[in-house]
């Protein structure tokens with residue numbers, strides 16, 4: 480059972496009933512669920528015995544009944560990335576691989592599983608969102624699974640794979656002439672007037688909690704210990720602070736001990752309001768107009784920017800803003816060293832990690848977890864210009880041999896023959 484007791488304002492600490500309220504009535508601050516941790520008696524062994532999905536930590540998630548969706552969401556691989564570590568001169572490097580999250584291949588399946596379950600509990604009939612693509616994919620899939628009506632709002636310039644990734648589930652898709660920040664503003668007005676369940680607006684307090692599961696899993700998969708560094712992408716700012724909130728909660732209920740990791744924020748240079756604020760010593764990000772290939776994280780006015788900045792500072796972390804060119808290079812590097820194909824958001828996080836290593840912020844002998852949050856098959860246009868092209872051959876063996884001979888005497892396993 481969940482230990483949820485209500486919602487609390489992050490800023491002024493006013494408390495509210497656990498309903499669909501999206502901002503503090505006193506100061507408009509963001510709301511967070513509050514739990515009675517003293518009622519939680521969860522052990523490592525109990526968690527280990529449960530199914531491998533986000534609900535294995537259900538006592539720390541904001542639902543009051545049974546989970547309704549997300550039975551295969553979460554518990555994604557934590558990959559020990561030895562070949563990538565060698566290339567970067569690192570001792571202990573891990574990829575938390577949400578590019579293979581179920582069912583829509585991004586970290587959003589965690590947050591939507593929680594928000595959709597809560598939406599159903601609270602009696603919403605329509606599930607909706609303002610999205611840069613991945614969230615819309617996930618909302619559409621979970622709504623289909625729950626048999627809810629669905630309406631997703633996206634900017635009208637998204638990649639074809641992101642549009643298709645929603646359309647296949649049959650939602651209403653509204654492509655808005657404008658960027659994500661315009662879409663989000665419109666959705667706030669719709670949420671007020673129509674009473675739809677917008678996962679990242681009026682259900683945001685519940686939605687955001689789903690992101691804690693990324694932190695829970697990292698600790699569990701490392702054998703119940705903290706790494707020394709975590710690098711997270713930042714768009715609206717949901718994920719990064721919730722990873723740390725999850726890490727703190729595990730300590731609070733006695734499942735892990737030790738020093739919190741330093742958490743670092745990665746953004747594309749073409750949309751880096753949070754990294755800029757970290758550098759300038761500001762508490763709130765100054766909104767920017769995004770211009771980057773990393774469309775899924777192109778949010779110029781992040782809803783939870785304040786929490787990201789606070790969390791990074793509290794843990795002694797830092798920020799990294801990386802060019803589109805470095806993002807594409809990092810996508811290739813991750814694919815070629817670890818066999819993991821990520822989208823530009825993941826390229827941003829890895830390129831950011833490399834920049835932090837080069838700056839000496841992440842020492843080469845310390846442990847690092849890089850959060851890869853989306854899948855490259857949805858954004859093939861960003862890499863298709865510089866890929867190896869297939870060699871076209873007939874079915875005849877002699878043509879294959881001619882190809883081998885033309886390749887010259889390269890010392891490669893491909894040229895080795897085992898029979899005469």
Ligand SMILES: Cc1ncc(COP(=O)(O)O)c(C=O)c1O
Pocket residue numbers: 585586611613614712713714715716717718719775776822824825852853854
């Ligand atoms: C692939 C991917 N990674 C990361 C993010 C970061 O989102 P946020 O900072 O809002 O948690 C997003 C979301 O918009 C995303 O689609």
Ligand SMILES: [Zn+2]
Pocket residue numbers: 488489490491492493503504505506507508
């Ligand atoms: Zn308040």
